[in-house]
Amino acid sequence: MGKIKIGIIGLGTVGCGVVKTLRNFDEQVEIVRIAVHNLNKKRNIDNLDESILTDNPFEIVDDKDIDIVVEVMGGVNPAFQLLKKAIENGKHIVTANKELLAKHGEELFQSAKEKNVVILYEAAVAGGIPIIMPIKTILRSNKITKVKGILNGTTNYILTKMDEDCASYEKVLKEAQELGYAETDPTGDVEGYDAAYKIVTLATIAFGKRIKIENTYREGITKISAKDIQRANELGYKIKLIASAELDENGTADVRVHPMLVPKEHVLAKINNVTNAVMLTGTPVGEIMFTGPGAGEFPTASSVVGDILALCSEVRRTAYPLPMMRCNHTETAKTLSIDETTNRYYIMLNTVDTPGAIGIIGTICGKHNINLSDILQKGAKDGKAEVVVITGLCNEGNMKNALEDMKNSNVIEEIKSLIRVMN
Ligand code: HSE
Secondary structure (H helix, E strand, C coil): CCCEEEEEECCCHHHHHHHHHHHHHCCCEEEEEEECCCCCCCCCCCCCCHHHEECCCHHHHCCCCCCEEEECCCCCCCHHHHHHHHHHCCCEEEECCHHHHHHHHHHHHHHHHHHCCCEECHHHCCCCCCCHHHHHCHHHHCEEEEEEEECCHHHHHHHHHHHHHCCCHHHHHHHHHHCCCCCCCCHHHHCCHHHHHHHHHHHHHHHCCECCHHHCEECCCCCCCHHHHHHHHHCCEEEEEEEEEEECCCCEEEEEEEEEEEECCCHHHHCCCCEEEEEEEEECCEEEEEEEECCCHHHHHHHHHHHHHHHHCCCCCCCCCCHHHCCCCCCECEECCHHHCEEEEEEEEEEECCCCHHHHHHHHHHHCCCCEEEEEECCCECCEEEEEEEECCEEHHHHHHHHHHHHHCCCEEEEEEEEEECC
């Protein structure tokens, strides 16, 4: 049958891992070309055949010999134009590009359908953890209604270290950058964009309805303080950046990324450092959990090469490869706005130390139908107090109104933090 021919776009950390891992499969797969940004850069690959390198990625998508285009360059442009062209040219696609799928998945999957090619993207969500293929194949027997996870290693590392070392966000971020765990510009990770791209893709395939990135609420970890982590611990919680998607009985989806206080006994509270985890709830399976390395050269290469081999097993053998792995939904999900959601909240307030201050907080919450479940105040002095409360379940819109009243109250000087709480 001959070897399946692939072209790889991008030879950074993931690309190098893919090339090295594919050496174990060189009887099945031939790398015909690799597009790189800089032809003169030294690569961390022994005996790399430099004659197959090109700095023009369009040579790959237009190469008639290539069966599969592997995109591991990241970013939207020019990856979008390249993959569109590759699909038009009848190539199957393997990509690790979460941002591209979240922003332009619909268009790419539509053209893939028209051209009868397959787009596989196991590495785009949670790196080395197999999650896309399980949802699309063995879990097809389920109605999945909940996906919750820790989908970003950088922020999980930062929150873990802040907790272990009682250190500030700024200090730990700097250390993480020095160790290479955080990018020089960490925005994509610390502001929750990376996790949002991943939960959009996961929710779309889990619910079988398209979720739009613009309907996904996102908040990062930059406002979390060492004191929040300390108080959360005292109240029995860890703080984690949680990506969450839930489908209610009317088929409306609630998809978001934000920090949460997670009860210490919850499995997600125990996922530390750069590890990722995904919990799914489905009927009939119940609750299942996947955990492992969400990034890194070889974990990500494991998923990319797994996708390449899945395609190799069918391409040229059948006219309609991998039917279960294709995009088979057309509907866009109705989604809740964050103001319509129901949550519990942790609130840290700086107040004046005066008789009735806690009563005023309780009265404001009561006015907006917000019940209080925990209150913590320690060592008021010099006329100031720090009050932490955890609420019962309440509507986000009501909480916003209560915060406005708190801002206007003359005993509350500052709302220091507002973090949602997992049940
Ligand atoms: N930057 C991501 C993380 C890995 O920190 O988990 C790639 O999505």
